[in-house]
Structure formats: structure tokens, C-alpha cells
Amino acid sequence: MVVLMMVIGLAVSFLLTCSALLRWNEVRYRKKGLPPGTMGWPLFGETTEFLKQGPSFMKNQRLRYGSLFKSHILGCPTVVCMDPELNRFVLMNEGKGFIPGYPQSMLDILGRSNIASVHGELHKTMRSAMLGLVSPPMIRDQLLPKIDEFMRSYIDNWSGQVIDLQEKTKEMALMSALKQIASIETGPVSEALKGELFKLVLGTLSLPINFPGTNYHHGLKARKKLVSMLQCLIDERRSSSCSYNDMLDSLLKSHGSSKAKLDDEQIIDLIIALVYSGYETVSTTSMMAVKYLHDHPRALEELRNEHSEIRKGKSREDAIDWNNYKSMRFTRAVILETLRMATVVNGVLRKTTQDVPMKGFVIPKGWRIYVYTREINYDPAMYPEPLTFNPWRWLDKNLESHQHFMLFGGGGRMCPGKELGTAEIATFLHYFVTRYRWEEVGVNNILKFPRVQAPDGLRIRVWDR
Ligand code: HEM
Numbered sequence: 001m002v003v004l005m006m007v008i009g010l011a012v013s014f015l016l017t018c019s020a021l022l023r024w025n026e027v028r029y030r031k032k033g034l035p036p037g038t039m040g041w042p043l044f045g046e047t048t049e050f051l052k053q054g055p056s057f058m059k060n061q062r063l064r065y066g067s068l069f070k071s072h073i074l075g076c077p078t079v080v081c082m083d084p085e086l087n088r089f090v091l092m093n094e095g096k097g098f099i100p101g102y103p104q105s106m107l108d109i110l111g112r113s114n115i116a117s118v119h120g121e122l123h124k125t126m127r128s129a130m131l132g133l134v135s136p137p138m139i140r141d142q143l144l145p146k147i148d149e150f151m152r153s154y155i156d157n158w159s160g161q162v163i164d165l166q167e168k169t170k171e172m173a174l175m176s177a178l179k180q181i182a183s184i185e186t187g188p189v190s191e192a193l194k195g196e197l198f199k200l201v202l203g204t205l206s207l208p209i210n211f212p213g214t215n216y217h218h219g220l221k222a223r224k225k226l227v228s229m230l231q232c233l234i235d236e237r238r239s240s241s242c243s244y245n246d247m248l249d250s251l252l253k254s255h256g257s258s259k260a261k262l263d264d265e266q267i268i269d270l271i272i273a274l275v276y277s278g279y280e281t282v283s284t285t286s287m288m289a290v291k292y293l294h295d296h297p298r299a300l301e302e303l304r305n306e307h308s309e310i311r312k313g314k315s316r317e318d319a320i321d322w323n324n325y326k327s328m329r330f331t332r333a334v335i336l337e338t339l340r341m342a343t344v345v346n347g348v349l350r351k352t353t354q355d356v357p358m359k360g361f362v363i364p365k366g367w368r369i370y371v372y373t374r375e376i377n378y379d380p381a382m383y384p385e386p387l388t389f390n391p392w393r394w395l396d397k398n399l400e401s402h403q404h405f406m407l408f409g410g411g412g413r414m415c416p417g418k419e420l421g422t423a424e425i426a427t428f429l430h431y432f433v434t435r436y437r438w439e440e441v442g443v444n445n446i447l448k449f450p451r452v453q454a455p456d457g458l459r460i461r462v463w464d465r
Contacts, residue, residue, distance in 0.1 A: 028042075034361060034362070035066070035068045036065040036069055036070070037061065037065050037079075037080075038061075039070065039077070040072050045072025045075075045077075047073050047074055050071070050073045058374075062082050067081070067082040074103055074368075075207075076101075076367070076368045077367050078368040079361075079363050079368070079370070082372050084376055084379075084404045086358060087371045087372075087376075088403065088404065088410060090369055091406075091409065091410040091413070092410065092411040093411070094119065094411065094412055094413070097353045097354045097356045098350040098351075098353075098356070098369060099350065100117050101350045101369065103208070104208045105203060105206050105208040105216050106204040108208060108216075108220065109200055109203045110204060110223075110273060111227075111268070113265055113270070115127060115269075115270065116277070126266065129270060130273075130416050133247045134416055134419070134420045138250075140322040143180050144423055144427070145319060146180050147176060147423060147424055147427050148320055148427055150176045151176070151427045151431050152431055154172055154176075158436065159435075161461075161462055162461045163460060165287050165291075166283075166457050170283045173283035173424070174279055174283075175194070177274065178193060178194075178275070180246065180247055181247045181248055181275070182233060182244075182246055182271075183245075189229075193229060196222040196229070197279075199215075199218045199222035200219050200222040200226060200272070201279060202215045203216050203223075226272065231268065234248070234252065234268075237252055238252065248267075248271070251270070252267070277417060278417050278421055278424075280344060281344050281345070282425060284453070285335065285338050285342070285344060285425055287454070288446075289429060291446065292334070292389045293334065294438065299334060302391075303331060303334055304434070306327075306330045306331060307430050307433055308434060310324045310327065325423055328426050332422065333393075333394035334391045334429070335422055335429075336391075336399075336407065337390065337393070340377045340383065340407065341377070342446075342448065343448070344451075345409070346372065346374040346450070347370055347373050349369070349371070350371060351366065351367070351369070352364065352366060352367050353365065376406060382402065383399075434465070435465060436464065437463050438460045438462045438463070439460065441460060441461050442459060444456070444457070444459060446458070
């Protein structure tokens with residue numbers, strides 16, 4: 001009896017403490033003018049609910065509080081914005097007090113000159129340097145030939161094997177980027193860089209706890225090693241008389257010129273940002289495109305016809321060129337539909353630099369705004385039968401120029417690598433579908449949130465056609 005009383009007493013005091021903590025956290029953030037919502041637990045907020053329930057958490061909160069609500073996620077008081085008009089407004093108006101608001105771990109590991117976190121004049125300089133590297137003429141003349149050569153040899157010996165497509169596409173995105181950036185081919189240098197880059201990526205997605213054994217700690221160490229490797233590469237290039245015809249060469253040649261005045265630290269941070277931003281976006285979209293094509297034979301047939309037409313009159317060794325790439329209308333539609341359904345970027349984060357009025361509310365200075373764009377991808381008004389994989393919808397009307405099209409962000413931070421990323425995925429698909437047939441092995445579980453991934457890999461058996 002005494003034990004039972006003690007257990008009940010403990011349970012009651014536990015419940016009272018929990019409710020007092022929740023209440024205290026609500027009161028702490030009760031400020032006039034804030035949108036409705038809940039703040040969860042002190043320190044942790046509603047991060048666990050957000051990460052566990054993902055899109056359902058967002059939808060439930062929207063049902064209760066409307067499309068602008070407050071919460072506390074990923075360590076910061078945050079206003080989640082699911083209103084397409086407002087999202088557009090935030091992205092188009094960085095100058096009105098909405099600077100990038102990415103987590104501390106990301107800023108520490110990607111560097112202080114990382115394009116995604118700087119703003120104002122430095123952002124302009126870094127962005128113009130980045131745009132110069134990945135412009136359509138650069139893709140046509142320098143990058144596409146490299147991508148073509150890389151993809152052709154990368155998928156060369158897959159026939160007769162069972163491969164983990166997730167692993168392969170990850171390596172593919174990274175190695176293809178290294179070739180474009182610094183003409184690095186598969187070998188000891190690429191292996192060393194690859195190991196550090198994988199650790200760096202994991203570190204940016206972790207809590208900023210710098211303790212041996214944590215992903216954040218490994219990420220910081222990986223950054224240090226990468227910086228020193230890239231600095232050696234820059235020094236070697238400077239002391240060499242050879243010309244390399246790659247991104248690093250372009251950056252070093254414009255060094256000191258009036259075009260883009262980047263110092264070595266900025267060049268290194270730009271290279272890291274290039275690899276980082278293109279890595280998961282390109283690899284996951286390539287993997288998911290293959291998955292959707294496998295599950296939708298009619299789309300695969302149409303895609304294959306498009307690519308077989310391009311190969312007509314070419315030998316096995318002939319590369320694809322810019323005109324071939326531009327003629328891939330259906331392939332582009334498959335890539336956009338894949339990006340829509342397997343949303344790699346659920347939204348983007350901004351931080352307020354002053355109190356900003358939004359829809360009758362006032363968002364206090366220093367709060368995060370989570371511009372949550374994922375729901376637009378499933379809006380039946382914009383995409384009828386949104387849960388159906390239907391690449392043809394992108395051919396019917398020009399959805400890409402719709403003002404709420406945000407697969408690549410918007411405003412002054414619209415993805416500068418969208419054409420390059422599309423060209424990489426398209427080239428991979430070109431060689432993959434013209435050379436091979438494939439089937440999935442076993443049941444491959446795919447998670448869509450918080451990241452699109454196959455937790456146990458995506459295994460496929462591949463044959464020659
Ligand atoms: C094909 C898949 C891709 C998708 C879906 C994608 C998506 C996005 C999105 C949504 C943003 C906006 C971020 C923000 O507003 O804070 C962005 C920015 C960015 N992306 Fe991409 N991206 C892709 C490929 C690439 C590639 C291949 C590169 C490498 C060249 C790249 C480089 C960047 C950079 C550097 C930024 C930051 C731009 C700035 O802050 O001015 N992306 N991307």
C-alpha cells in the first residue's frame with residue numbers, strides 16, 4: 001500500500017513538474033503580436049515532435065493555428081510559415097530583415113564565408129563568383145563534357161551486379177563534383193577528400209556539441225583537414241605553369257581581378273559550399289528518379305525513347321552535347337516530378353534582423369522563420385492528384401514559371417546550381433537507361449522525412465539491355 005502511494009505520489013509530482021515546465025515555456029515566449037502556437041519544452045521545444053511526426057506535425061499545427069504559427073524547433077524560437085504568398089514575400093525581401101538563419105553546426109563547419117550564410121555585399125561577391133562557375137555557357141563548354149566522361153565510366157561495369165543505388169549515387173555526386181572543381185579523378189586524393197567530406201556533411205546535421213565522438217566534433221576536424229588539403233591544392237596550382245580548365249582554375253585566374261575579389265579562405269569556402277549543396281540534392285534525386293521510373297513503366301518507356309533517339313547515329317563512345325541535353329524535355333519533367341514528390345529541401349531558414357510585421361503579427365528580432373515550402377508540392381490546386389507520379393504534368397503548362405514554384409528556392413538566393421544539378425541527373429539517366437535494365441531486389445524502405453533516404457540502401461539488380 002505504501003509503495004503504491006509512493007508511486008502515485010511520484011507520478012503526480014512528475015505530471016505537475018511537466019505541466020509547470022510547459023506552462024513556464026509558454027509564458028516565457030508570450031509576447032504581444034506573436035502568431036499563435038505552442039513552444040513545447042524548455043530548451044528542446046517541439047524538436048522531437050517535429051522530427052518524429054514531420055509533415056503531420058506541420059499539418060496538425062496549421063489546422064489548429066493557421067498557416068503562420070510559432071514553435072520552438074532545432075534549438076530556436078521559430079515562426080513556421082506555410083502560406084505560399086508569405087513564403088514568397090520572405091524569400092524576395094532579404095533586405096527587409098530576413099537574413100539566412102541556418103543552424104550553428106552548419107555555419108561552424110561550412111565556414112564563415114559560406115555563401116548560404118553571408119549576406120549583404122559579401123553575399124553579392126560570393127554569388128557572382130558562384131554564378132560565373134555554373135552559368136549555362138560554362139556548363140555547355142566545360143562542365144557537360146566532364147560530366148559526360150565521368151558518368152560514362154562511372155556506371156560502366158554495373159551489368160550483372162546487385163548494387164546499392166543509394167551508395168552509388170552518393171559517390172557519383174561527390175566524385176563528379178571533384179572532377180568539375182579541380183580535375184580530381186578517382187585515386188588516393190579523391191579517397192582522402194571523400195572521407196573528410198562525408199564526415200563534414202554529417203557534422204552539419206548534428207547538435208553543436210564539441211565533444212570527442214560527436215558528429216559535430218568529427219565535422220569540425222574534417223573541415224580543418226579539408227581546408228588544409230584545399231590550401232595545398234591552391235598553392236600547387238599557383239606554383240605550376242599548367243592550365244587546368246576547371247572551376248578552381250577559373251577562381252584562381254579571377255583572383256585579384258576586378259571580377260571577383262575572393263581571397264583563399266573565400267575560395268575554399270566556396271568550393272566546400274559547391275560540393276555540399278550539390279551532394280545530397282543530386283544524389284537523392286538521381287536515386288529517387290530511378291525508383292519512380294522502376295515503379296512507372298510507361299514513364300520509363302517514354303524516357304528511354306527520348307534517350308534512344310539522342311543516341312541514334314552516335315557510337316558508344318560519342319558524348320552527349322548541349323543540344324542533346326536541351327532536347328531532353330521529358331527527362332527534365334521526370335527530374336522536376338521527382339523533386340516535387342521526393343522533396344529534398346523541405347524549406348529554408350531565415351533569421352529576423354529586426355521586429356518584422358507579417359500578416360498582422362510581429363515577429364521579434366532574432367527569431368527564425370522556417371519558410372516551409374514542402375506543402376506547396378502537394379497542393380492539389382497547383383498539382384492535381386498530387387500523390388501520383390506524373391511527369392507529363394510538367395509538359396502541359398509552364399509550371400516552372402508559376403510564382404509558387406519553389407523547388408529551387410526563390411528571390412536573391414534562388415539555387416545557382418539548378419541547371420548544373422539537372423544536367424548531372426539527366427546525364428546519369430541518359431547512360432543508365434540506354435545501357436541497362438534493372439529490377440529492385442527485395443523490399444526497399446524509403447523514408448521521406450526529415451531526409452529522403454533508404455535507411456537500409458536501395459538494392460537493384462542490373463543487366464545490359
Ligand atoms: C538539383 C537539385 C538541387 C536542389 C533541389 C537545390 C535546391 C536549393 C534551394 C531550395 C536553395 C535555396 C536555399 C535558401 O534559400 O536558403 C539552394 C541554394 C543553393 N544551391 Fe542548390 N539545389 C540543387 C542543386 C545544387 C547544385 C548542383 C549546386 C552546386 C553548384 C547548388 C548550389 C547551391 C548554392 C551555392 C546555394 C546557396 C545560394 C545562395 O545562398 O545565394 N545547388 N538550392
